[in-house]
Amino acid sequence: MAVTDRLLPKVRSVHERDGTFSLPEPIVIAAGVPASEATLRTARTLDADLRCRTGHAVEISDDPNRGSILLRVQPGPDAEAYRLAVTPAGITITGQGEAGLFYGTRTLVQLIEDGQVPCCEITDSPDYKHRMVMYDLARENTCNMRHLKHVIDILSDHKVNMLHLYLENRFQFAKHPEVSPPGVMTPAQARELEDYAASRFMTIVPEVNCLAHLENALSVERYRRLSEDPNVPWEICTTNPESVRFVEDLVREVAGAFRSPYFHMGGDESNQMGHCPKCAERVKQDGGKQKLFADHFTHMDEFIKSIGKRPMMWGDMLLENQGAAEAMPKDIIIFDWHYGDTTVDTVRYFTSQGFEVYVCPAMSGFSRLAAPYAHATGNIYKFIGEGKEGGAIGECTCAWELRLGHLFANDYWGILLSADRSWNLSAGDLADYEKRFCKAFFGLDDPRPVQYYQQLSDGYASIFEHVVPRKSLIAFSDRLLDRAHDYGTAMTPEMLAASDAQLKKLTSMLDDLRASAKRNKDALEFADVPAHSAHMMLVKLAFYLQADALIRDAQSEIEADHKAADSKLLRAIGLLEEIDKEAGYFEPRFRGIVERYGGSEEDVARVARLRAALAARIADGTIAAEPEPDKLTINPSALRVISEVEDIWSRCSRGVKDGLSDASAPVNRPQGWRRDPGTRKAGA
Numbered sequence: 001m002a003v004t005d006r007l008l009p010k011v012r013s014v015h016e017r018d019g020t021f022s023l024p025e026p027i028v029i030a031a032g033v034p035a036s037e038a039t040l041r042t043a044r045t046l047d048a049d050l051r052c053r054t055g056h057a058v059e060i061s062d063d064p065n066r067g068s069i070l071l072r073v074q075p076g077p078d079a080e081a082y083r084l085a086v087t088p089a090g091i092t093i094t095g096q097g098e099a100g101l102f103y104g105t106r107t108l109v110q111l112i113e114d115g116q117v118p119c120c121e122i123t124d125s126p127d128y129k130h131r132m133v134m135y136d137l138a139r140e141n142t143c144n145m146r147h148l149k150h151v152i153d154i155l156s157d158h159k160v161n162m163l164h165l166y167l168e169n170r171f172q173f174a175k176h177p178e179v180s181p182p183g184v185m186t187p188a189q190a191r192e193l194e195d196y197a198a199s200r201f202m203t204i205v206p207e208v209n210c211l212a213h214l215e216n217a218l219s220v221e222r223y224r225r226l227s228e229d230p231n232v233p234w235e236i237c238t239t240n241p242e243s244v245r246f247v248e249d250l251v252r253e254v255a256g257a258f259r260s261p262y263f264h265m266g267g268d269e270s271n272q273m274g275h276c277p278k279c280a281e282r283v284k285q286d287g288g289k290q291k292l293f294a295d296h297f298t299h300m301d302e303f304i305k306s307i308g309k310r311p312m313m314w315g316d317m318l319l320e321n322q323g324a325a326e327a328m329p330k331d332i333i334i335f336d337w338h339y340g341d342t343t344v345d346t347v348r349y350f351t352s353q354g355f356e357v358y359v360c361p362a363m364s365g366f367s368r369l370a371a372p373y374a375h376a377t378g379n380i381y382k383f384i385g386e387g388k389e390g391g392a393i394g395e396c397t398c399a400w401e402l403r404l405g406h407l408f409a410n411d412y413w414g415i416l417l418s419a420d421r422s423w424n425l426s427a428g429d430l431a432d433y434e435k436r437f438c439k440a441f442f443g444l445d446d447p448r449p450v451q452y453y454q455q456l457s458d459g460y461a462s463i464f465e466h467v468v469p470r471k472s473l474i475a476f477s478d479r480l481l482d483r484a485h486d487y488g489t490a491m492t493p494e495m496l497a498a499s500d501a502q503l504k505k506l507t508s509m510l511d512d513l514r515a516s517a518k519r520n521k522d523a524l525e526f527a528d529v530p531a532h533s534a535h536m537m538l539v540k541l542a543f544y545l546q547a548d549a550l551i552r553d554a555q556s557e558i559e560a561d562h563k564a565a566d567s568k569l570l571r572a573i574g575l576l577e578e579i580d581k582e583a584g585y586f587e588p589r590f591r592g593i594v595e596r597y598g599g600s601e602e603d604v605a606r607v608a609r610l611r612a613a614l615a616a617r618i619a620d621g622t623i624a625a626e627p628e629p630d631k632l633t634i635n636p637s638a639l640r641v642i643s644e645v646e647d648i649w650s651r652c653s654r655g656v657k658d659g660l661s662d663a664s665a666p667v668n669r670p671q672g673w674r675r676d677p678g679t680r681k682a683g684a
Contacts, residue, residue: 001445003120007110008416008440009159009423010432017119019088023050023068023112026057030067038098041199043071046105053112069093069108073101080161081125084108086117099201100125103159110440128384128422130358130394131160132205133415138168138216139403142183144598149196151408154520156200158419163197164205164264164396167254169216171208175249179217183601190257205312206254209266210247210300211235211273217250228272228279235270238296239278248303255307263304267297268314268337293317294327301329315350315357330354335396339364342383347390358394359387361418363411366400370530373457376414377430384421395422403600405529407593412523413437413453443518452509456530499538506531526593529586536582539575580614583607 003014027050031043040060046069047058064070070092079097082104093108095101107124111117133155137143152163169179172186185193194204218224218233226243227233236243255263273292274283282292297313304311315334318325334350337360350357361383365371384395397418399411408415416437420427427433434450442449507528514524550572554565586607593599 001439003111003118003122005436006113006439007107008433008436009420010427010436011107011122011124012424012426013123015121017087017121019119020116021068021086021088021091021119023054023056023115023117026059027054027069028067029058029060030064030070031060031062032064032070032072033062035062035071036073036098039071039073039101042098042102042105045102045200046071046109049105049109050112053109054115056115071101071105073098076100078125080159081123082107084120084122084124086111086119086121088119091117096125099161102156102201106157106159109157126159126423127388127425128393128395130162131419131422132162132164132358132394132396133160133418134164134166134360134396134398134400135408136166136398136400136402137170137185138166139401140600140602141170141402142594142598142601143170143185143189144594144596145189145193147597148193150522152193152197152200152202154412155415155419156197156202158416159423160419161201162203162205162394162396164207166207166400168209168213171250171254171257173250173253175253176217176223176246178220178222179250181216183598187253187257190254191259194258194260203262204258204260205262205264206258206260207264207266207312208247208250208254210251211238211267211296212270213266213268214247229275232272235272237276237279238273238292239276239282244296244299247300251300251304252307255304255309261308261310262312262333263309264312264335265297265300265304266314268316270317288321288323290321290324291327293321294324297332298327298329301332305331312358314360315346318350319346325350325353325355333358333394335360336387336392337362337398338383339379339398342379342386344386344390347387347392351391356394357387357390357392358396359383359390359392360396360398362398362400363414365402365406365411368401369404369406369533370453370456371399371406371411371414373413373454377417380414380418381421381430384418385425388425404603405526405533405590405593407526407529407597407599409523409525409597410453410456410527410530412441412520413450416441441520441523442513442516444516448509448513448516452506452513452527455506455509456527496538499535503531503535522596525596526589529589529593532582532585532589536579536586539578539582576614580611583611583614587611 003016004010029043029046029050031039035043043060047060050056050058061067064072068090070090072092073095076096078100079095080099080103081096082100083092083094084104084107085092085094091108093101093104095104103124107122108117111120135148135151155163165185167185169181170184171190172180172184190206197204212235214236215234218227218236223246224230224233226236226240226246228235228237236247238244251263251265270293273289274280279292283289286292301311310331310333311329312333312335315336318328318334330353332355334355334357336346336350336357338346339362342359342361347357347359361376361380363371363376364379365376380397387395395418397415399408399415402408417430417433420433420436434447438444438447438449510524510528513527514521517524550568554568557565557568587604590599590603590607594601594604
């Protein structure tokens, strides 16, 4: 196999030579004299990786003449650049800085196969200075430090150098403890995680929203009055000094817990601005929202700089409110996000205004059970390339809404595409990446991992395609049950059987993949959850579409043929039992997700509540005998319970998409709150 086929990211230049270097036992890593603490940390990290990859004993020496692997730093213009030379006599890794040395060791580890390293000379450096991935902790996740450190391991192994933590209220705030639910990140954990990231040359960038996306905090009764619209708590009123002080408090505490030089202040999707009477008057006087928006973030820019941080913010509202960008401080780094039709024009617009810019593609997993393969890979591949053309200095690939079975680990196929593309824009096409992803991440020389994730595309397609036309499945499926009758599809046992067969096919594919993968098997631990979630939703949809007809038929037949009526009602109850069967599968799985990944305790409770509700409804939906022994009738309670199930589902929270929601009322959101993948035009 060619050297480049093993490497992710693909290196910039490689010259293959004849022969291999056989790693001896023990493997001796020579760190040089005197070795800096950073070099020694890199040596210790390489030590652990070599033991895992080869099973050999490893020693770290200060004698360069003993070393089978020599580490050294020769300062140069790019601290992340390195040179890796492998000869039959040994290996030398030379970094232009400590980070470059570390990245050289990451490449070496990927080259090892059965204790052998192919002889070659690699010269490598990144295209993007800032290579970031966003981790969404805000959607009910608990803070699992072991998991977050493992995420840092995988990202840094693939030369990602920044981690964006999207927090919302998932932080332990001392001044405003009411907004912090259980299991959130503490200041001590923030410092511990940052120390760990720094040891692998990664910078953590925390985000606290300073305008919108504050619904979890503003829904607390004490703070509702700080909202632009207290009836729909979503964003603060920027003309209320107390509201501004509130977000300053949140920013101060989070910024104080991290040493990072950067702080992300949000700013996206602030659609309510101008709702309150005072703000409405300002908008009227100014002829639009642009000045009100710019004034608020100019103030936040000054505040964040006063506490020693450089501000970052999302750029969408600067595009929607023409004139705002012109009035904003130019030291803010703009995150230009487009999750559909990307265009280099917006990047050029922001750079022309004097801003430094990160392009922000996404896995597009919001409101989905699994990220859509074709869409996400296309968005990432295209936008990172266009960003460089437009003068962007960094990129941030976003992984939104990690909850309800949509897990970060299930997104590595796209996350690592962004790592590959941002390091080396000349890495090759998607097919070339897929081949290297399967080899580098799972140790496989075949496309089975990609085939599995493609089967999960859009979260439901492979489960639903036998029942509902794929074009009918809107990406944001939390309204699916409200729209069920629009599909005009009669659910039949044959359709459900076909979907069951597809679920079994996916399960078989995953079993084969788990058995075959040579590394990163843990990334497959919960890869089946999206498929089962989709299947459960299908059973719910079947119930929704069939229950009314079954009940109507039973009512019309009760006098003429009570046995037929009895049978139809039992079929409706049987569908409820199928939902319960699927829910039973999720109880241990979601508990495992909490323990393994820091998933949502609310997910576990949600399933338990659903099962309790189903058990009660199944118990109520019995067939009762009337005094006359020759006549049975349907229990009126059963009719009422089953006919009201539509109401149960319609009141589900927005997690309804996976069939695991409870019947609690959702948090209200303003119209258009979702991350719209549509095109936005520069300056429009």
